[in-house]
Each structure stands twice: as C-alpha cells, then as structure tokens.
Amino acid sequence: MATPVALSTNVQTETLDLSRLVDPRSIAVIGASDRPNSLGARSVANLLDHSDFQGTPYLISRTKQSIHGLDCYQSVTDLPEAPDVAMLVVPAAQTLQVLEDCAGRGVRYAIVFTSGFGEMGEEGKRAEQEMARIGRESGMRIYGPNSPGLCNLNKRLGMMFSPSFQIDQLPGPIGLATQGGGIGRCFLQAMERGVGVGLWASTGNEVDLTVADFMRYMADADDIEVIATTMEGIKDGPKFVEAALYAAERGKPVVALKVGRSEYGARAVASHTGSLSGAAEVNSAVLRQAGVVEVDDMDELIDTAALFARKRPTGGERVAIYGFSGGGCALTADAVGEAGLELTAFSEQTLAAIGSVLPDYAAITNPVDATSDILARPEIGHESLKQVAEDPGAGVVLYPFPCDYGELTGQIGESIAQVQRETDTPIVPIWMSDRLGEGYDALVKGGLVPVRSIKRGTKALSRWIERGRWSVDPDWSPLPAGRTGGDLVTFTEPAVKSFLASHGVTVPPSGRADTADKAVDVAENLGYPVVMKIVNSQITHKSDMGGVEVNLRSAADVRLAFDRIAAAAVAAGVTTDEVLVESMAPAGIDVLVGVTADPVFGPVMTFGLGGIFVELFNDVSRRMLPLTPAQARSLIDEPKCAALLRGLRGSGPADVEALADLMVAVSRFVETNSGRIEELELNPVRVLPAGQGVIALDAVLVMNETNGDAL
Amino acid sequence: MATPVALSTNVQTETLDLSRLVDPRSIAVIGASDRPNSLGARSVANLLDHSDFQGTPYLISRTKQSIHGLDCYQSVTDLPEAPDVAMLVVPAAQTLQVLEDCAGRGVRYAIVFTSGFGEMGEEGKRAEQEMARIGRESGMRIYGPNSPGLCNLNKRLGMMFSPSFQIDQLPGPIGLATQGGGIGRCFLQAMERGVGVGLWASTGNEVDLTVADFMRYMADADDIEVIATTMEGIKDGPKFVEAALYAAERGKPVVALKVGRSEYGARAVASHTGSLSGAAEVNSAVLRQAGVVEVDDMDELIDTAALFARKRPTGGERVAIYGFSGGGCALTADAVGEAGLELTAFSEQTLAAIGSVLPDYAAITNPVDATSDILARPEIGHESLKQVAEDPGAGVVLYPFPCDYGELTGQIGESIAQVQRETDTPIVPIWMSDRLGEGYDALVKGGLVPVRSIKRGTKALSRWIERGRWSVDPDWSPLPAGRTGGDLVTFTEPAVKSFLASHGVTVPPSGRADTADKAVDVAENLGYPVVMKIVNSQITHKSDMGGVEVNLRSAADVRLAFDRIAAAAVAAGVTTDEVLVESMAPAGIDVLVGVTADPVFGPVMTFGLGGIFVELFNDVSRRMLPLTPAQARSLIDEPKCAALLRGLRGSGPADVEALADLMVAVSRFVETNSGRIEELELNPVRVLPAGQGVIALDAVLVMNETNGDAL
Incomplete structure (x- = not known):
C-alpha cells in the first residue's frame, strides 16, 4: 500500500x-x-x-x-x-x-x-x-x-x-x-x-x-x-x-x-x-x-x-485595535506591545473617516476607543470598524469585549460579523467575560471564533504572524533516523582536530612532542607565543588538572610548561605520551558549537556563547542536522548573545560568515559519519574580527568505533 | 474626615x-x-x-x-x-x-x-x-x-x-x-x-x-x-x-x-x-x-x-493531579513542571487506598489517571479523589476536564463538589472544553471556580503559592513621595566617593594630584599598583576618552599615564585640574548598584552584574527604597547572575554580606538626602571573596543643588 x-x-x-x-x-x-x-x-x-x-x-x-x-x-x-x-x-x-x-x-x-x-x-x-x-x-x-x-x-x-x-x-x-x-x-x-x-x-x-x-x-x-x-x-x-x-x-x-x-x-x-x-x-x-x-x-x-483556518498570514501583518471600552483597548494595546507585535498607524484618510463618524470623545488613533456610544448606535460602530479593517496598514483587527451587555452587545456582534463579510482583514474578537451572551453567539455564528482572553488573542496572533515569515528551505531535508551499533570511543584532541581540519574546519597550526626538546622545536617552527596541552582522551577538563599552558613566549617557557604538565599528569594519575603544541590564537569572541545525538531526531547542533551564558541563561539555539548555510546563519542569529558577535558598544562585528561556514563543515562531517556520532563539541571556537576567520581551539568527539578509519 | x-x-x-x-x-x-x-x-x-x-x-x-x-x-x-x-x-x-x-x-x-x-x-x-x-x-x-x-x-x-x-x-x-x-x-x-x-x-x-x-x-x-x-x-x-x-x-x-x-x-x-x-x-x-x-x-x-478567596496559601503547597483523561493529566503535569511547582509523592497509605478503589489500568502515582471508568462509576471517583485530597502532602488538587460528556461529567462534577465539602484541600477544576455542560455547572455551584485552561490554572496556582511565601517586613515602610525643586548638579567622582565613604561605603584609598610629581607622591604613599583617572564631572565615559589608566606599577608608569591623560583631555576638549590616584583593587566580581528617582515611586534601587548582563538579558532586580538588610539580601539573590556571587564551578562565594551592607548604606545615603537624588550609580562595585568586603570603584551622582552641603 x-x-x-x-x-x-x-x-x-x-x-x-x-x-x-x-x-x-x-x-x-x-x-x-x-x-x-x-x-x-x-x-x-x-x-x-x-x-x-x-x-x-x-x-x-x-x-x-x-x-x-x-x-x-x-x-x-x-x-x-x-x-x-x-x-x-x-x-x-x-x-x-x-x-x-x-x-x-x-x-x-x-x-x-x-x-x-x-x-x-x-x-x-x-x-x-x-x-x-x-x-x-x-x-x-x-x-x-x-x-x-x-x-x-x-x-x-x-x-x-x-x-x-x-x-x-x-x-x-x-x-x-x-x-x-x-x-x-x-x-x-x-x-x-x-x-x-x-x-x-x-x-x-x-x-x-x-x-x-x-x-x-x-x-x-x-x-x-x-x-x-x-x-x-x-x-x-x-x-x-x-x-x-x-x-x-x-x-x-x-x-x-x-x-x-x-x-x-x-x-x-x-x-x-x-x-x-x-x-x-x-x-x-x-x-x-x-x-x-x-x-x-x-x-x-x-x-x-x-x-490559520481563517486566513494565511504574510508575516508582515500590523495590528489595529478597536473596541468600546477604553480599559479593554488599553489592555489589548499592552498585550500587543508585550508580544512584540506592531500597531499600525492609520492613514490620514482612515483617521478622517472614523473621526467624522465617531463622537468627539472617542479615541481614533490606534487603538480606536469608539466608546459605549456604539452600543446605542451600532451603525456608527459598523461604519468605523469597516474603515479600520480596510485601512491599508491593518493586517488584522483585535476587538476586545470586556463584558456582555445582552442585547446591546448582541447588536454589536451582528454588526462585526457583517463587517467581516464585507472585508478580507481578519477581525479577531476577544470575548473576555465569563458570560456568553447574544454578542458571543453572533460572533461564533459569523465564523469569527472569539478568543477568550487578551493574552490568548495576542499569543495566537504572534504565532500566526511569525509563521507567515517562515518558508520552506528547498535545500533541506533531515538525515534519516537510525544508528549503527558499536562501542563508544572518545578521541584525543589532536585526532579530532585532524578529522575536523580534513573537513574544512580551521584549527591552530600545531605539532606534537614527547619531550621538552621536541616541544621547543615545534614551538620554534610555529613561532611564539604558543599553547601547550596534555594529550589524553580520558581527561574531560584538561585545564582543571593543570594540563593546559598558555601564552608561552620562549623556549624556556616551553620547557618549564612541559615539566609542569608532566608533573600534573603524574599528580592526576594519568599517563600521557605527548603534548600538543599550538600557535596561540589572536583575540576574539569564544563560542560553543556542539552536536549531540538526540534519541528522536538524530544529530542536533547547539550554538551559544560558552560558560555562564549557557549555564545561567540557557542562551543557546539548536537545529536538527544537516545544516544549510541559511540555517547556520539563523542559528547564529537566534541567541541573545548574538548581539556580541554583531558588535556591541563600539567593538566591530565578528566573522559571522566564517562561523556559519564552520558550522556547515561540522554538519557535513557529521553527515559523512551518519548515525555514528554520539557527541561532538567544539568549545571554544574563537571568532575573529570580520574577514579574519574562526579557529576551533578545542574539540571533543565521542563516536561509534565500528569503522573508525572512514573518518 | x-x-x-x-x-x-x-x-x-x-x-x-x-x-x-x-x-x-x-x-x-x-x-x-x-x-x-x-x-x-x-x-x-x-x-x-x-x-x-x-x-x-x-x-x-x-x-x-x-x-x-x-x-x-x-x-x-x-x-x-x-x-x-x-x-x-x-x-x-x-x-x-x-x-x-x-x-x-x-x-x-x-x-x-x-x-x-x-x-x-x-x-x-x-x-x-x-x-x-x-x-x-x-x-x-x-x-x-x-x-x-x-x-x-x-x-x-x-x-x-x-x-x-x-x-x-x-x-x-x-x-x-x-x-x-x-x-x-x-x-x-x-x-x-x-x-x-x-x-x-x-x-x-x-x-x-x-x-x-x-x-x-x-x-x-x-x-x-x-x-x-x-x-x-x-x-x-x-x-x-x-x-x-x-x-x-x-x-x-x-x-x-x-x-x-x-x-x-x-x-x-x-x-x-x-x-x-x-x-x-x-x-x-x-x-x-x-x-x-x-x-x-x-x-x-x-x-x-x-x-485566594477560597483559601490562604502557606507557600509550601505541593500539587496533586487527578483526572479521568491520561492526556489531560499529562498536560497538567507538564504545566506543573514548567511552572516550577512540585508534585507531591503520595503516602503509602494513600497509594494503597486509591489502588484498592481504582481499576488496575489506572495510574495511581501522581498524577492519578482514574480513567474513564469513573464516568460510569462516580462513587469510585469520589472515594479515590477524597483519598488524594486528604493525602498529607497534597496542598492543592488540580483536576483537568478535557471535555464535556453531558450527564456523565455532570455526575463527576457533583461528586467533586461533594468531596470539596468534605475536605479542606482546595480542588481546582480545569474545564478545558468550550462546551459548558452539567459538570461545569455543578463545579460552579459547588464554589470550585473552574479555571478555563491548564496554563491558567498553574499560573494562578504559582502566584498563590509564591504569595504564601511572602511576609510583611515589619521594619519597612516606603519613603514619602515628593521632590524639592532646584537645578540638577553632577558631582565629580572624588566628591561622590567622599560622600559615600562618609556613609560607610568602602572606596579605594586615594589621593588627588595636579602634577605628575604629585601623582607619583600619592602613588608611593598608597603603594603600587595604582589606578589613575581624570577628574571632570562633565565626562560620562572616562574610559572611552582615554581618561583611565590601570595597573600602574612604578613611578615611571605613573608619569607616563599622567601625560597620556593630560593629552587625552586636550584631545577631548575638556579641561581638568587634577587626577585621582587610587590603589588598584584586588580581583573580584563587578556588579552595579544604582538608584534612580521614579516619578511614581520615588527612589528605586537597581542591582545586577554590569555590562552585557544588563544590556542583553536585562538581568537586574529592583526595590523601592529604603532598603532593609533582608531586602538587600533578596535583591542580590534575585537576578540569575546571583549564581556567580554564590560561587560557580568551583570558585568560592563572594562577599554577599558586605554587598548587602553597601546597599543598605547607599539606601541610607539616599534617605538622608530624601527627594533630592535624581541618579546615583555605583558601577562597578567590586565584590571580593567572602569575608574580604566590597569596594565601590566608580560612582556617579546627579542631584538637586538646593542644599548641597547637607551631604
């Protein structure tokens, strides 16, 4: 079938x-x-x-x-x-x-x-x-x-x-x-x-x-x-x-x-x-x-x-508010502002038209408080609401009803349903009262689906408008589900970096050394300053155990650092055959790019600034892989800390394009090893000023061993 | 009258x-x-x-x-x-x-x-x-x-x-x-x-x-x-x-x-x-x-x-969930978790009692999904709900009704109202359906005030419980309203610091100098390293214009710094007679303590970590003055960044007590100058490790001039 x-x-x-x-x-x-x-x-x-x-x-x-x-x-x-x-x-x-x-x-x-x-x-x-x-x-x-x-x-x-x-x-x-x-x-x-x-x-x-x-x-x-x-x-x-x-x-x-x-x-x-x-x-x-x-x-x-069943959004809808209660209108305006939606500014023509219909003491700028006069004269309610709905900037009209006035709100409900038959702009009535009277019935019968509180109305509206801005990415479909078996293996930092480098990720120039002399040779070749790190896949926090030495500026520095790391390894009870000597990266903004295997959705990438931003504010964004370049950019743009990358307080923008490229490269690396990667974390990735690139300073990889050499 | x-x-x-x-x-x-x-x-x-x-x-x-x-x-x-x-x-x-x-x-x-x-x-x-x-x-x-x-x-x-x-x-x-x-x-x-x-x-x-x-x-x-x-x-x-x-x-x-x-x-x-x-x-x-x-x-x-009209909260209420729809119970459990509320764990006695009443396929741990069996047999619904409501750990019971089943939910409604007459634990029915049937009526008639959505229920519950934890601070009443007239004056940093010091706020040891020689004298007296700053009340961002030099470690450093500041002043087109030379403070966590005059509530204190925490995350707390010591501690505890002060990732706690003392001292300073302070900002205040105090490193004060010497 x-x-x-x-x-x-x-x-x-x-x-x-x-x-x-x-x-x-x-x-x-x-x-x-x-x-x-x-x-x-x-x-x-x-x-x-x-x-x-x-x-x-x-x-x-x-x-x-x-x-x-x-x-x-x-x-x-x-x-x-x-x-x-x-x-x-x-x-x-x-x-x-x-x-x-x-x-x-x-x-x-x-x-x-x-x-x-x-x-x-x-x-x-x-x-x-x-x-x-x-x-x-x-x-x-x-x-x-x-x-x-x-x-x-x-x-x-x-x-x-x-x-x-x-x-x-x-x-x-x-x-x-x-x-x-x-x-x-x-x-x-x-x-x-x-x-x-x-x-x-x-x-x-x-x-x-x-x-x-x-x-x-x-x-x-x-x-x-x-x-x-x-x-x-x-x-x-x-x-x-x-x-x-x-x-x-x-x-x-x-x-x-x-x-x-x-x-x-x-x-x-x-x-x-x-x-x-x-x-x-x-x-x-x-x-x-x-x-x-x-x-x-x-x-x-x-x-x-x-x-959504009433109308498809474009994503650009601005909001008009119309009502007969000043308090109801003000609360609705509050909720529109708090939801990050935009009130439209009526055209001169609309203002003139509703001004000529409504009484002097009505508020005619958005929100329109038509006052309780329209309860006695529904025809002016009909006329002014229609002007509002047909204003060129009004994508949707919110109409708060704080309370039921029986027959009076019944007539209003009828007149709103009538306006809705005459216009394409959705009118969303907000029936706030627990009493469901004739007005409510008229709105339901007219197909206007009254919402039952202001916040419910603005929440639905936000989601509707936001979805209007979304569009299918024609280049994207998810990776298939499923994972192959095999034992999990944690790779050493140099191994991970070499995998990443072969997939187009920039890592610091480096060499490995098993003696202090060789470490000096490597450092002299790279040029000072250098960083030195212990190589051992069992250690999760190298810095904490004294396995990382930074800003080494001379052969003497390198020798002393080598001895300190060797001593730290002994103290921590780990064996290590060699150290990784790397060029020290220029200053920049450090971010985290991680991939974890979700049991339901497969590999998912996480992006954020590291450390306390993640710990205290959970300020990260996530995407299911694979990642297209457009998705990488939106992933970077989503967390609040993205403002730092765009340049805050006079500091220039960071190289967001290179960061997006790195993310796409990481995604390809994961795709190549589909179903095998349990965890991959590049942390930190240093983002240099715009045009200068990004460098993965450290990386951890845990994956199935099944076919390790395919990396 | x-x-x-x-x-x-x-x-x-x-x-x-x-x-x-x-x-x-x-x-x-x-x-x-x-x-x-x-x-x-x-x-x-x-x-x-x-x-x-x-x-x-x-x-x-x-x-x-x-x-x-x-x-x-x-x-x-x-x-x-x-x-x-x-x-x-x-x-x-x-x-x-x-x-x-x-x-x-x-x-x-x-x-x-x-x-x-x-x-x-x-x-x-x-x-x-x-x-x-x-x-x-x-x-x-x-x-x-x-x-x-x-x-x-x-x-x-x-x-x-x-x-x-x-x-x-x-x-x-x-x-x-x-x-x-x-x-x-x-x-x-x-x-x-x-x-x-x-x-x-x-x-x-x-x-x-x-x-x-x-x-x-x-x-x-x-x-x-x-x-x-x-x-x-x-x-x-x-x-x-x-x-x-x-x-x-x-x-x-x-x-x-x-x-x-x-x-x-x-x-x-x-x-x-x-x-x-x-x-x-x-x-x-x-x-x-x-x-x-x-x-x-x-x-x-x-x-x-x-x-609140049904019962006063203690603040320690844990929640029980009971219903006849598994989906409704699960959604309610979700909302309880997301609201940060706590589900109670039933006593052995309660579990045994409800287990003996409900069918095998009912879920009897919290949430209790009594299944639709109770629609046919309301008496087992009554019995098991009563056991749940009377469990010693249940402070409140949430009862989701996803839909109306006419007479069947009518009987359930009656039986819930009956249980409520027999127990003190508030039962909060959540009537999720847009159809208001006999069950809804029975709940209303029984005084159980059904809420109309799950999130509405848990929101009200959170607020109710949180208010239960609040108590009147008997030492506190607000400052009276009103402000005296007069022109606003911005004070120089040394002047503000001297006011603050006289009110018990620790500021760095310092001296002022109008020549490089005098600056060196001051520095030698203080001991190195020192910080040097331009003195000019017109400059709002001293660092940005080159008016701040830190980590000066010798007389030569001080002389060069003096010249650079003098040159920066010329470049910025400002006159300055002197510089402030201060001992450089030890390392710590920098926070912001500010007071602004709110047009409605008078002086209000703001606390937070400075910089991007305020700018990107608006992670601050506020209190109307005056501030009691207890309020100062809660003000410090409120923002997310407070975790840093309590000690994150192995770093020890900072001197929160001293910070609270500083805030109370600032509050007294404002109270002494009641109605005159437009803005006072201590930024940064350096919080040293526990027991070592806090130091106000910089401060700005804008106030009415009327009676300046009363400071």
Missing part, C-alpha cells in the same frame, strides 16, 4: 494513501453488540445511526445472529469480501488472534480500540511488538491500540465507540491528529466557538500508523487546510519532520502541542500511551525548524489553528 | 473611613430623570428598584416635580439635610457649579459619572484641578469624574447608571477597585464561574479618591477578604504601597493588573483616564516588594483572586 513518490522538492520519501481507511467502502465491526451502553453497541450505533456511511457494513458477533436488523457473521474469516476497515471491539486477550484473522482475511486497516498494552508495562509492549509483526508480514495497517477510533467529520463517518460522536460534529477545514482521546475531543468541542474539524485521527499507542502518517495524508487531502496535532511521543523524528515539511510545501500549516515536555509530564505520558519523550528544548527547536507552530496548551492549539 | 491612626507596625499614615460613602444613610441623585434609558432614569431605577437601600433618597431635577413617586428638589441646596452621597448625573459643563453647590450644602461624598475631563486634554485637566480644589477647601470627597459609579454588592446597593447592575450581582468576599468601568464589569461577570464580589469601586479619573483609598478601606472592611485591583496610573506611589502593606498586615492579599505597561498601552491609558504610567519594570518590582500579586490579564486577575 505504501507507494514511493518523488516530490517536487526536498522531501523524498514514500507516502501513504490512507483514503480507504478514512473513507472506506466496507467496514467490519468485530465485537458488535446490542447490549445497551456496551462499546460494541455504541460502535454499531455510531456507524449505522449517526454516520452517513454509504459503503457496506459487516457486523461480527460470536453470540448474536443479527443486530440492528443486520445479519451477523461469526468471524471476520467468514466475510464474503475483504473489508477495507475492521474495527476491533474485543478484549485485550483476544486482540492478537483477531488481528491474525483480519490479516488472513485481507483486511486493509485494523482499528484497535482496546487498551491495556504498552501503557501497562513490559507484557503489553511485547503484545504490541506482535501486532506490529502481524501488520508488517501481512501488509495490513494497524491503527491503535488504545485508541478512541477515527472520525471523518467532513464525510460524517464515525469509526469510534464514544457516544459523543453524535454530538461533537462540526465539519471544517482543520485536520486533527492526536494520540490521546480526551484532548482530541477537547479540540472537537471548540465547535462551540465555531471551530470545525474535518478529520480526527487519534492513533493511541501507534504500533503502526502514527500521527506523522496522518499529517502526510492530511497534507494531500483536499478537504483539509490546516493540521493541528498533539503528540505524546514521536517514534521517528525524521519521519515526523518530513511529514511537516511535506504539509508546508502544500501550503498547510501545522500547529502542534507536545505532551510530556517536563519531567513530570514525560512520566505521565509513559503511563498513558507508553510513549517516550525526547528533550523538550530539542523538540521545540526542531518543530520550529520544520515550520511547525508549537503551542503550550489546548486552548492555544485551538485558537492558533482556527486563526 | 481623615483620621490619623497609629498602626501596630510600620505603616503610619492617616486612614480613611469611607463607610458613609459605601453604606450611606442618604443619597441625592442630581440630574434624576424619568426619560427612558437616560442616565438619570437608570440611576434612579438602580437605587430605588434594584437596590436594598434603607436610607433616604433625594431626587434633584430642574424640570420634574416628582419622579418614581418621589417629590423632586430643584437643587441640592434645597435639601432638608446634608446627604452622605450626591450622585452627579449632569453634563460636563455644569459639573463644577453643581460640585460647588454640593460642597456648600455639606455633601460628604460626590460621585461624578460625567466624562470629558482629563482624558480629553488640557482644558479638562484644568477643570479637574478645580474639582480637586473644591473638594480640598470644603472637605467634601470626590469620586470620579469619568466613573461608572460604585456598587456595594454585599449590601445590594448600586450608585451607578448602568442597567447591568441589575444582573451582575453575586455578593462575595472579593473587593474590587478599578479605574475603568468596562474591565471592572468583566470581573463582576465572573459570577458566571461563581466568583462573588462584595464591593466594586471604579474611581475613574481620580481627582480625589483613588484606588489606593479603596484598598485601604477594604483592608478594614469586615466583609472583604481579598482585594483585586486594576490601575491605569498610580498618582502617589508610596500611598499605594502603604495601602497594599496595610492590607497585607490585615491578612488580605492584593492582586493587581497594571494597565499601560507597554508604550502602546501607556498611550492608550492616557487617552482613557488621562493617567500617566511609570516604568513597567519598576512598577512590577515595587508591587512584588509590597506583597501585591501582579497578573497580566483580566482572566488571570479573576482566577488568582478567586483562588
């Missing part, structure tokens, strides 16, 4: 056609029942009574002859045809056997509701491995287990057991891919604010089909425009990233909530779907890199996805 | 008895009307039809003989008695005359609804000054103008014109003091979540009575337990801080939302109530110092105040 396709740009992997799962021609309910409130009975009711299913249903029951007027089959093996989908409403103990039967009968997709597997511990995990094997060997794709099912709301089809399916139905352009059921349903219930979902996949423990598979499907689906997702764990990081890029290329933004970002959350996730969480910072950096808009809570997921 | 009272501890200012405003015996409505929907008619209706007012109402109308069955008076001057309160429902143009009449008749409190004054510009500001004068000269207190009025909901008394008064009534323990009306009403409408407000004062443009006056009143009011406030501007910072401390001493937490924190917001505020905003960072620091819990949005104000 998996077909390899060549895409137009960078994402070159097999894709999945899930249309026969999402819109099947035949569905078997295994474990159908008519016992009231049983999962089997509910599943049948959802399919036969509450769906517009046009295909053939098959009910399979070991005890009933007929249910719901349909004859039952004893087993899936008895069916007259191989159904597209089988829904398994069977106890955990029977699940493996029934899956075998399904595979034998040629079922294309098995939806497994049953829970009690990977989330319960080792035994359950083994059962899941069996499921995966059955699927792999037969070609049958498995959805679940521990899943609430699937619903295709744009086709009004529910393959699920929850009675909520009957109620939680508002079709729409959002595709929702979750792992857990409860928070998926939370999203569906945003239909109360007018948020429509076309397809909801909730993949549970993901023995086979994953959130990433549905993102890919939704990227191609004509009825889906925006993808919202919650992930508890990501089993295959590169696959997820590719699915996100694939969606981005097709113009479909992905908004994501990662569950399990703190230690507490990760532990809770493990007991919920048995998923493992990677490091939250890496996760966030990679999502951003792939154009995925990350959010922090369910309400934010809904607000943000709904905003 | 203002009576000076001596309080038990530090706050020693006059207080206000506003009881005759809040609960008057007689009220005159000036501008009463029976014209439908007029402000006058609405005000009369609110007072006579929708309030339980037991006192005497007087209606004043120039055109009507009687309204609402009551005889009208032509003017306030005709009244048979001086009313406690006069509500002015008159046009702006008549307001001053009517206020004069009120004052003449002995009215105690005038409530002025009318808008169109300070918020409209200079003319309006002058009218406000007139109002203030009328009040000052007569003793009549003025509330407003540009105010929606006052409502005492615990007495069911509305002195306001809005018809919403009839609906927005849920009495309760929260006192609400706002400036703007719309956002105040937003708070009242949180009654839909069960949040009750006892008294709402909305002081508008504050020509006389301010938010701070009502905070003070509420601090003494028996029916108010928590104070919530929004301020657009604070006219008298020390008075506000004193009111907050006064409330804190009486065990009443204050929760505040400052409007006008960004430049955009400040501009909007100016056009709304004509208020001026101070610097947001200073504002936040001072609020924290006064125990005021600052929030960022209206929903946060409501959530947080409501939580």
